[in-house]
Amino acid sequence: MCPNSSKLTGLIAATFTPLTPQGELNLALIGPYVDYLLEKQRVRSVFVNGTTGEGCSLTLEERKQLAEEWCRQGKGKLDQVIVHVGCLSVKDSQELARHAASVGADAIAAISPFFLKPSNAGVTDVSKGSGSAAPQLPLYYYHLPALTGVKLNVREVLQGIETQIPSFKGLKFSGVDLRDLGQCVSYCRPHGWSVLYGVDEQLLGALALGVCGAVGSTYNYVGHFMNKMLNAFEKGDLALAQDLQFKMQDVFTFANSLGFDLAMNKQVMSLWSGLPMGPPRLPLLPWPSDRTQDIVKKLQQEMGPCPK
Numbered sequence: 157m158c159p160n161s162s163k164l165t166g167l168i169a170a171t172f173t174p175l176t177p178q179g180e181l182n183l184a185l186i187g188p189y190v191d192y193l194l195e196k197q198r199v200r201s202v203f204v205n206g207t208t209g210e211g212c213s214l215t216l217e218e219r220k221q222l223a224e225e226w227c228r229q230g231k232g233k234l235d236q237v238i239v240h241v242g243c244l245s246v247k248d249s250q251e252l253a254r255h256a257a258s259v260g261a262d263a264i265a266a267i268s269p270f271f272l273k274p275s276n277a278g279v280t281d282v283s284k285g286s287g288s289a290a291p292q293l294p295l296y297y298y299h300l301p302a303l304t305g306v307k308l309n310v311r312e313v314l315q316g317i318e319t320q321i322p323s324f325k326g327l328k329f330s331g332v333d334l335r336d337l338g339q340c341v342s343y344c345r346p347h348g349w350s351v352l353y354g355v356d357e358q359l360l361g362a363l364a365l366g367v368c369g370a371v372g373s374t375y376n377y378v379g380h381f382m383n384k385m386l387n388a389f390e391k392g393d394l395a396l397a398q399d400l401q402f403k404m405q406d407v408f409t410f411a412n413s414l415g416f417d418l419a420m421n422k423q424v425m426s427l428w429s430g431l432p433m434g435p436p437r438l439p440l441l442p443w444p445s446d447r448t449q450d451i452v453k454k455l456q457q458e459m460g461p462c463p464k
């Protein structure tokens with residue numbers, strides 16, 4: 157992956173947001189969550205308040221409380237805490253960026269506003285807004301076209317962005333356009349920037365294109381397994397890397413057949429890790445537990461049990 161890198165690399169867990177049965181933040185779980193990621197998943201960095209964290213379904217105050225608690229509990233333990241600050245309102249993103257810097261986050265990331273959709277220049281100006289609010293923090297653009305509907309060529313957005321946003325340090329690319337991904341890696345690499353991939357089921361293809369690492373929801377519970385894939389790829393054992401990716405794909409092809417969504421994903425995490433993540437936040441609704449149990453059985457069948 158990234159040679160001689162002190163950048164964001166390896167597996168980064170896009171964290172779930174623990175809620176009480178009543179749907180309020182359960183901050184007491186963050187400490188045990190940090191220890192679980194480190195000890196059971198061998199995952200050392202987190203991406204907080206992102207898609208998996210239902211960040212856009214939380215209030216600004218809730219997002220600030222989570223960012224602060226992850227930084228507090230992760231201090232001296234986690235390698236990096238990246239805080240997602242993307243909002244529909246640029247001013248809200250700037251408020252979250254300032255707060256992330258004030259609580260010791262290592263980096264910030266932001267999706268584009270997705271109700272009124274920007275042009276390429278609009279994406280740059282929005283990112284500039286977030287970056288200017290926390291100029292000392294590395295800023296990553298978070299590309300997630302499947303959910304934002306902001307379908308652009310990220311490579312075109314990158315052109316000259318270093319002259320407009322000095323703190324820009326790379327991408328979190330959660331798209332399936334590997335041509336655009338390759339073009340982005342080609343542009344970012346000479347700048348020493350990180351390109352992190354966000355479609356876990358096809359990470360191996362992205363590794364072949366030179367991404368530095370990955371941010372994803374599944375690294376919360378199959379991080380230990382996917383680290384084996386990363387290691388196999390780095391050692392040049394492509395056959396093993398392929399076998400491990402195929403096993404992971406088998407699980408999520410099965411999960412998708414059951415209607416896999418973020419709510420079901422959160423329930424899988426609770427069942428697999430033993431950490432009670434609680435219900436999803438509206439507009440998502442919980443699923444019947446039997447579906448989650450079927451996915452956990454498939455996980456165990458393909459990947460072995462959760463490390464004790």
Ligand SMILES: CC(=O)N[C@@H]([C@@H](O)[C@H](O)[C@H](O)CO)[C@@H](O)CC(=O)C(=O)O
Pocket residue numbers: 170171203205206207208209302303330354355356357371372373374408421
């Ligand atoms: C649409 C979506 O939620 N994608 C996930 C993936 O990790 C996804 O859960 C995984 O590939 C399983 O489908 C991540 O890209 C999201 C992410 O990194 C985040 O939560 O910010």
